[in-house]
Amino acid sequence: xxxxxxxxxxxxxxxxxxxxxxxxxxxxxxxxxxxxxxxxxxxxxxxxxxxxxxxxxxxxxxxxxxxxxxxxxxxxxxxxxxxxxxxxxxxxxxxxxxxxxxxxxxxxxxxxxxxxxxxxxxxxxxxxxxxxxxxxxxxxxxxxxxxxxxxxxxxxxxxxx
Amino acid sequence: xxxxxxxxxxxxxxxxxxxxxxxxxxxxxxxxxxxxxxxxxxxxxxxxxxxxxxxxxxxxxxxxxxxxxxxxxxxxxxxxxxxxxxxxxxxxxxxxxxxxxxxxxxxxxxxxxxxxxxxxxxxxxxxxx
Numbered sequence: 001x002x003x004x005x006x007x008x009x010x011x012x013x014x015x016x017x018x019x020x021x022x023x024x025x026x027x028x029x030x031x032x033x034x035x036x037x038x039x040x041x042x043x044x045x046x047x048x049x050x051x052x053x054x055x056x057x058x059x060x061x062x063x064x065x066x067x068x069x070x071x072x073x074x075x076x077x078x079x080x081x082x083x084x085x086x087x088x089x090x091x092x093x094x095x096x097x098x099x100x101x102x103x104x105x106x107x108x109x110x111x112x113x114x115x116x117x118x119x120x121x122x123x124x125x126x127x128x129x130x131x132x133x134x135x136x137x138x139x140x141x142x143x144x145x146x147x148x149x150x151x152x153x154x155x156x157x158x159x160x161x
Numbered sequence: 162x163x164x165x166x167x168x169x170x171x172x173x174x175x176x177x178x179x180x181x182x183x184x185x186x187x188x189x190x191x192x193x194x195x196x197x198x199x200x201x202x203x204x205x206x207x208x209x210x211x212x213x214x215x216x217x218x219x220x221x222x223x224x225x226x227x228x229x230x231x232x233x234x235x236x237x238x239x240x241x242x243x244x245x246x247x248x249x250x251x252x253x254x255x256x257x258x259x260x261x262x263x264x265x266x267x268x269x270x271x272x273x274x275x276x277x278x279x280x281x282x283x284x285x286x287x288x289x290x
Contacts, residue, residue, distance in 0.1 A: 055242040059235040072205040072269035107191040137205035137269015
């Protein structure tokens with residue numbers, strides 16, 4: 001039945017990140033994904049509530065790459081960061097602290113459990129000087145670029161005629 | 162087409178921003194214990210100084226502001242979240258001992274303990290003989 005839906009745009013998610021700076025495109029994509037969510041709803045109830053998989057932000061400056069992840073409710077001890085080649089992997093487990101029996105839930109939206117996410121990083125990073133901090137539920141990684149890579153980045157002047 | 166109709170419906174709704182930053186609804190767990198109601202909200206990146214909790218007429222309102230962490234000279238490669246405000250209101254039906262409400266913010270999770278008022282606690286009645 002899913003294949004009958006012509007406006008399924010799953011592949012768009014892959015290129016979405018690079019287009020984030022255009023608010024209109026972002027809105028349009030959000031609308032598209034909204035309908036995707038609706039159609040998926042039939043198979044998987046409320047997929048947007050699954051927050052066990054953390055949200056990432058990757059940005060780059062002239063001399064470093066910065067990775068941020070929202071990890072509320074985790075302790076720094078619960079997080080594992082690994083760098084293999086240029087693949088950054090963040091693993092962790094969000095534990096439900098107060099495991100009490102016969103708890104009377106009125107609302108349960110927070111997802112608990114394990115997650116693992118990998119982010120490919122640009123080449124030319126200084127693997128030995130990665131700085132990781134965890135503050136207020138946000139993990140920040142500062143990955144410096146090697147001097148070589150920083151030098152290679154060259155701005156090209158545009159001359160007006 | 163049904164899709165277009167619902168799209169038109171959404172566009173016709175007049176939505177006006179009341180804040181200059183995006184407002185989010187924090188994911189929340191609420192559970193009840195014999196003597197208290199517990200709330201737990203995911204609010205990553207929020208500073209405890211910016212958290213505001215009010216209880217009035219059985220409505221509990223919580224809000225918190227995330228630090229704006231946009232930095233100069235950085236180019237976004239992939240952004241899956243934005244920073245803004247968290248805000249949410251709940252109706253609490255139980256009688257709460259307002260003077261004993263406790264709240265703490267740890268690792269981006271706001272936890273509020275709302276102890277039940279004495280008159281709301283279950284009472285054991287002994288039968289006189």
